[in-house]
Amino acid sequence: MATSNIAGKIVVITGASSGLGESTARLLAAQGAKVVIGARRMDRIDTVVGDIAAAGGEAIGVKTDVTVRKDVEGLVQTALKKFDRVDVIVNNSGIMPIAPLVALKVDEWDRMIDVNIKGLLYGVAAVLPAMQKQGHGHIINIASVLGFKVLTPGGTVYSATKFAVRAITEGLRVELKTHNIRTTAISPGVVATELPESSSEEATRQHLRDFYKIAIPSDSIASAIAYAIEQPATVDINEIVIRPTAQEF
Ligand code: NDP
DSSP: OOOSTTTTOEEEEESTTSHHHHHHHHHHHHTTOEEEEEESOHHHHHHHHHHHHHTTOEEEEEEOOTTSHHHHHHHHHHHHHHHSOOOEEEEOOOOOOOOOGGGOOHHHHHHHIIIIIIIHHHHHHHHHHHHHHHTOEEEEEEOOGGGTSOOTTTOHHHHHHHHHHHHHHHHHHHHHGGGTEEEEEEEEOOBSSSGGGGOSOHHHHHHHHHHGGGOBOHHHHHHHHHHHHHSOTTOOOOEEEEOOTTOOO
């Protein structure tokens, strides 16, 4: 097992049952981090935990719905009870049901706001007291290139949630400097994950599948997250944007 500035760190990751959350959990654990991972699909979480343990790493899985504040508290408390601190949280859970505003998929707007914004804020609320007490910490929030540009038609509410993620991360950056807590917003372009499947219309999913032909592997985002974590404590990487070379926006 490699030793690095990542080895021994306690890292909480939401949405680690698939995609870039799962890749990040596997990569960080391989580099010696102790990962505490949550999502709703416990069968998938159990597989990731089992694979990490089989490879000699350390991982704990906790069933977590990020729209339920006590679930997110429970995830972080599991890390604190076991390891007595949380060095890093990766607020990664997210959904992207794409549809034009005029389709009035109000339930999907609600869910995106609940998962992508409120779920992330619950993660922040769960770690902040411990990180302030510890005198250090690192909050990594997964935003998107659609947090820089509104994808229309279809992606308006998703983009709004990702603009919010970047705004929250910038606010945290300024507020938490004096607490020695680092903040990083990671903004990926298209990454090969299950995300496009979260749209409710088959025609939209098909369109996204075509668009995702240029997608880059989730390992590339995991590597960027690892890079931000492994910097010396005095180095605060605040924004990382990663796109496929072929992606225009
Ligand atoms: P996936 O669909 O593969 O992963 C999404 C993760 O979020 C899953 O682990 C899922 O777990 C979790 N999740 C969804 N709803 C909830 C919930 N209510 N509570 C807890 N966890 C939840 O997609 P990605 O890996 O691509 O997505 C990860 C992040 O990356 C998201 O924030 C997404 O917006 C962002 N992103 C992705 C891009 C891409 O092209 N793939 C581009 C830019 C940003 P479960 O269903 O088991 O609960």
